[in-house]
Amino acid sequence: MSPTTPDSGQAALSKDAATASNAAPAPASAPAPGPEPAPARTREGTQAPAAPGSLFVVVAPSGAGKTTLVRAMMERRPDVELSVSFTTRPPRPGEVDGRDYVFVGRDEFERRREAGEFLEWAHVHGNFYATSRQWIAARMAQGRDILLEIDCQGSDQVLKLFPDAVRVFIAPPSIEVLHERLLARGQDSAEVIEGRLAAARGELTEAPKYQYVIINQDFAVALSQLITIVDCARLRYPKQRARNPALFDQLFRSDMQSSDVPVADPPVTDMRASPTGR
Secondary structure, eight states: OOOOOOOSSSOOOOSOOOSOOOOOOOOOOOOOSTTSOOOOBOTTSOBOOOOSSOEEEEEOOTTSOHHHHHHHHHHHSTTEEEOOEEEOSOOOTTOOBTTTEEEOOHHHHHHHHHTTOEEEEEEETTEEEEEEHHHHHHHHHTTOEEEEEOOHHHHHHHHHHOTTOEEEEEEOSOHHHHHHHHHHHOOSOHHHHHHHHHHHHHHHTTGGGSSEEEETTSHHHHHHHHHHHHHHHTTSHHHHHHHOHHHHHHHSOTTOOGGGSOOOOOOOOOGGGSTTOO
16 A cells, blocks of 8 residues: 655655554454364455465555665566555556556445455545455465555554465665655655655564564665565475476475485495595
């Protein structure tokens, strides 16, 4: 749920940092028997199907440059799809309905929320934002990789339903640089900027919850790191198996006998020939 209006300079702004959130509560899941963890469940409480697609959750304070990084990564990895969020705020210059956000009135937003259409929702700086639950589940089941740009509170709710989501936190090199980027945008009053900085300080304390942290100081380096995270996440065993079930059944059968595949003897190293061998 990130605005796409760019900053001047190297980074575009991410979505407004959350000052308050009312993410829809995730349903309690029944404990699984034995030592196995309880499976992820949907809002209605039914078990979420295994999906070959990956879900990337990218979070950053407002002004950290998240949107520019995500867009540049997607230009290089076009098979990653950006989840288009719903919002009640008016479009900013250059934003397109259905591409950047689905812009709706508050009445329609509340109707969709009550109908259970949203994976999570949040109240951010006077406006509502939400993520479509049905769209994400359907695309991941088809093997598509989905990326969410959302606030920290929304991220917590997403992870309750998609615990294997890849979590990425993008941080500025300093609060001072963040302040400069917000000023350079030229869209907010001094009071609003101070509010965003206060929210950013709180959001930065959430970074330990994430698997990966990218410091967006040098844009090229940060972009390379984000692309690496995406590429590596796709190689996780569960995702590879879901995408290639027949191949994995053939290669990694538990009943495969050692005689089925010839194995060469490992080379023998003569440690006496090495001056450091002992």
